[in-house]
Amino acid sequence: EAKGTGAGLMAAAILAMVPSYISRSVAGSYDNEAVAIFALIFTFYLYVKTLNTGSLFYATLNALSYFYMVCSWGGYTFIINLIPIHVLLCIVTGRYSSRLYIAYAPLVILGTLLAALVPVVGFNAVMTSEHFASFLVFIILHVVALVYYIKGLLTPRLFKVAMTLVITVGLAVCFAVIAILIALVASSPTKGWSGRSLSLLDPTYASKYIPIIASVSEHQPPTWPSYFMDINVLAFLIPAGIISCFLPLSDASSFVVLYLVTAVYFSGVMVRLMLVLAPAACILSGIALSEAFDVLTRSVKYQLSKLFDDSPAASGDSSAESSSASTVSTNSAKNETRPEKTETAPKEKPSKKNRKKEKEVAESVPVKPKKEKKLLVLPMEASVLGILLLIVLGGFYVVHCVWAAAEAYSAPSIVLTSRSRDGLHVFDDFREAYAWLSHNTDVDDKVASWWDYGYQTTAMANRTVIVDNNTWNNTHIATVGTAMSSPEKAAWEIFNSLDVKYVLVVFGGLVGYPSDDINKFLWMVRIGGGVFPHIKEPDYLRDGNYRVDAQGTPTMLNCLMYKLCYYRFDKQNSIDNV
Structure with missing residues (x-):
């Protein structure tokens, strides 16, 4: 359109x-x-x-x-x-x-x-x-x-x-x-x-x-x-x-x-x-x-037609045909104008209107070739090269789209993969965690986690969650964020009031997983503090920096999220990540 x-x-x-x-x-x-x-x-x-x-x-x-x-x-x-x-x-x-x-x-x-x-x-x-x-x-x-x-x-x-x-x-x-x-x-x-x-x-x-x-x-x-x-x-x-x-x-x-x-x-x-x-x-x-x-195809057609018309091989019969074709075209052009003249000829003398019509017809004939001359025509080499470049560009686009569909947008969110010098590594922790909840908890048990895992927990583990990816209820999400940001005793009281039996957290410190809950923790603090003013972000920062090591603030080191993620972390077997 x-x-x-x-x-x-x-x-x-x-x-x-x-x-x-x-x-x-x-x-x-x-x-x-x-x-x-x-x-x-x-x-x-x-x-x-x-x-x-x-x-x-x-x-x-x-x-x-x-x-x-x-x-x-x-x-x-x-x-x-x-x-x-x-x-x-x-x-x-x-x-x-x-x-x-x-x-x-x-x-x-x-x-x-x-x-x-x-x-x-x-x-x-x-x-x-x-x-x-x-x-x-x-x-x-x-x-x-x-x-x-x-x-x-x-x-x-x-x-x-x-x-x-x-x-x-x-x-x-x-x-x-x-x-x-x-x-x-x-x-x-x-x-x-x-x-x-x-x-x-x-x-x-x-x-x-x-x-x-x-x-x-x-x-x-x-x-x-x-x-x-x-x-x-x-x-x-x-x-x-x-x-x-x-x-x-x-x-x-x-x-x-x-x-x-x-x-x-x-x-x-x-x-x-x-x-x-x-x-x-x-x-x-x-x-x-x-x-x-x-533009490119029109230029190629024009150059080809011009090349065939000017070809030296068009001698003898072909030249005769071309000359006859040219005469036919000129005669046809004359025949196209002559009938108009013959039709208007007997009416020109008694009528002035027909003379105006004849002038309009005569003026309208040369207008068409002028419009055709305005069309952009490129040389043959440039036109062919341009078409080839556009085809190559389209091929590159198709290859990229296929790669994006296969690699970037087709990976499941439950099973994660990564590549290193040792080859492809598959992380099946999410599926195993949901399977554990499905096999080791009662159907009526409620699970508290951050809202990112709400839909997955409901679908994979078939358990009730407090918050999920439908983030319309900001108060519920702020309540969970406050519990994660509070000391263990205060967090237990909050979860107990919500009838929560299990708390699910994701920690990627051993393998360097960047999207774990520790990296999202400051958002829990901000969202919780938006509803519950006693949760303040500066209490979790050391000199304006987010620290989870020994230099972390007491509020940070004593909150439930930190305790769950780093539970017995120092007793883990050493791993060579070099």
Whole structure:
């Protein structure tokens, strides 16, 4: 819809292999995003389709696709904010049309009603700040539509008077709506925004006020190598795709560019949102490759046709054929113009209109070759070399995607592997721990651990946990963090009140496992201290440094987490790690 079927085919082929999407859709690691990204792209496609056609049918499908996205993933707020921004951009740049109205108005009305039917969303579809932008742009769109409607009915003088009235009423309505929205969100400590949304708008918000969000590794900012890992060579094709979208700029291409800009910003805040950037990168890369192949193949065809026409071997019969072909082409060109002259010849004398038509026809004939001359034609060597380079680039991308799918995103989280000079090492400790809980504890026993292992304990050991990966209850997680940060007696009292029989901790000090609970411990302190003020992070730091050796603080050395991880650690058999 933006740049033709060729660009769409290229983008689909690239998106099918992009590592960022494979990380969420690989077999054995399905997540909500596996279907949510399809719903996201399908909603954007139907929106652009409605922009191009102005069809109410596609607008209805767009609202249904948005409902599918709401049911799939909480990231639906990205849609309901990006589309209003694009609509507002079109209005500001003077690109308002009835197609824009049809593409947006049904989405807001029908989409909001359908979203409210989802139990998890409910009245949040109209009560939270994430949705207010769509309502405000909805009002602005109707004011602009009313202005255009009145302009078509009134004279310019009356239109100025009506314009003043409409602007006055429109501003009054907008201020009233804004005042109501401010009153609704003023009572909320987060001003109607969710913690994750505020973390996107202010990257430092989570670390200051909601450490549970900042503690998740997926919510950390990405590193530069992660971009190359997840989108690979697409990062170098995106600028070419952006340039192509501006030649010429349309409503569809401007939406693609806006999608990319917002996705790049959000992916820079949270590494998890690289998943949202990947489709935009694939779309623009597909546009760039399609345009490049179009220019290169056209150049090859032109150079080949020119080579065959100028070939010295085309003597004798071939020269006769070429000369006859040239005469046929010239005669056909003459025959194409002569019938117009013969048809208009008897009418030229009595009518002046036919003379104007003849001039228009004569002027329209040489316009076509001028347009053809404007097409970019490269030399044969450069065109062939460019095609080969693009093929090699595509092959490198395919190899990288296959490697990422096989090595980086297909490893199970229960069984860990590592490579050293001795070869491949398999760590089966997680599975063994869950098997021990399954075989040596009662079915009704409760297990306390950090929330990272909640789902695994429930699925592998079939035991009840206090907290799990669904981190919606911050108080429960803070309670477990407080128990882990407290001395043994205080921790026992907390766990006893929760009816906990076993405590699970992960320690990797013997093998150098970097993601054990000791490395996560400061997050437990921060989250626990956010609810229970007597837990203070400076009490666990020595001169601002996190120490777990003899230089550690007394609070650190006496807490439950330290005691469990380093229990009889000095009596272990020595291991040569050199």
